[in-house]
Amino acid sequence: MFISLDHLGKDFPKKPCALDGLTLDLPSGMIGLIGPNGAGKTTLMRILCGIVGPTRGRVLVDGRDLSEPRNRRALKKALGYLPQDIEPYPNLTPPEFLDYVGVLKGMDDRRARRHQADELIDRVGLADVRRRRIGGFSGGMRRRVGIAQALMGDPRLLVVDEPTAGLDPEERMRFRTLLATLGGERTVVLSTHILDDVAQTCPYVCVLRGGRLQYDGATAGLIDGAHGRTWLTPPLMAPPAGAVVVNAATTAQGTRYRIVSDAPPAGSASVEPTLEDGYMALAAR
């Protein structure tokens, strides 16, 4: 699936512009969408899912304009969406909730729905609790139900908003592994604040800031932006002035800072940059 955004803009009454002239081509495969709070990530995903319409510009999916209701309907049939804040109906069991989502997605064959729901429940590791109502689940288990519902109907476009927020490390690893297997011929748009998730799973990344596109391209390219500019300082009493501090570690002698800077303090050691360093270097521009 090839998605193209053409001068996309979105305004909300009495609020700053949520998206401002976004022009972008998204390839198939895993795409990371990162940026600070209020950057417009969720708005962009809602537009991609046909939940809200843009104020300006257009979205083309495989060359078809989403402003046409017919094209929007066709996209929705091939779409899986995991919103940021979702609590599946607490009075339903996982198979019942997935069956409901299957119906919503146009899966008319009841047997096929049940079969896929069972498969997905196994896949997200909820087989043992399949007969329990979701209301009694932990936050992580509910999130897994959310992930499973996004996969109902075997969508070609998967949009996931902060899927690992609130998950414990084991759950996060499990989900990351699951996501990595989903890429393939699908387009997966993954929005998150956890840059490590993007670094591990997405070969392509977009950075939004204030509704504008700050970077789009290979994840490795964003990391490269911090190449030769990422340093680990010697123990210091205060963060070095003018440097972007990515991390800090307290030692007996003082605090060692991981910084992105063109002029590091004396004694700093150059280190291999990560996506976090690349992102911070971009943010500091």
Place this chain on the structure above:
Amino acid sequence: MRFLALARTHFRLAARQRALWIVSLGLALLSVTITVNPGLSFETDNPAALALTAQMLALMPPVAYAAAFTDLASESERLGISEIEASAPVPPFELVAARVAGALAAMALPSVGVLLFCAGGQMLHGNVWALLQAAVLLAGVVLPAALVAAALSAFAGSLLPRALARIAAIVAWFGVLFLGVFVPTPTAGGGLRVHIAADPVAQVLFGSTPLLDSPESAVTAATPLEAIALLALKLAAAVALLAAAGAIARKRTYRRR
């Protein structure tokens, strides 16, 4: 098929609110015991008795519906499921209709059961048309009242916290009754007596007297046109309240996020 499958889920969700379901059953059973005719409605072959039971079912169990449906419009918004629904290729009106139909079917089940039981009793006593009459009363009297109560509840639920909304919706339901069904009439002694006005559909089709507890009443009976107009008004009010509830719930959710 899709509509029925969606409604089935909402039926299940409503049916699992056991406490409210039990209250609804209690009120439905209580409705059978209220009578102005000789004998209970399942002990005779008199269609007017069946119509009276239907009218009682349109007055009392809706108190439970007013308490039960406060989440009807706001739950999917609050839980974020509305986003999944909005990203699915299902028209919004179909979703709302399935939600209302499913939930209402579950909550109205005791009333339906009671009315069918009474119809069965009447058939045994010789009223061969009792089942058909029960179906007409269900569609024309019981379900429209249930729908209005549910819509009031959904509207209150979109504006107020759940506990307050339940109280407000019950008060509003009694408000509706005092506006249209309870008729204060001066007595000879200078006092005031509250009569219960018969549903116009029951008056037109089953010959119910205009004031149920006052068969000698001189009030003019409703015409078929009035019956249809009132039915249409109930449906329009319910649709408007449900639409407003949905819009308010959506607006509040987006403002919070």
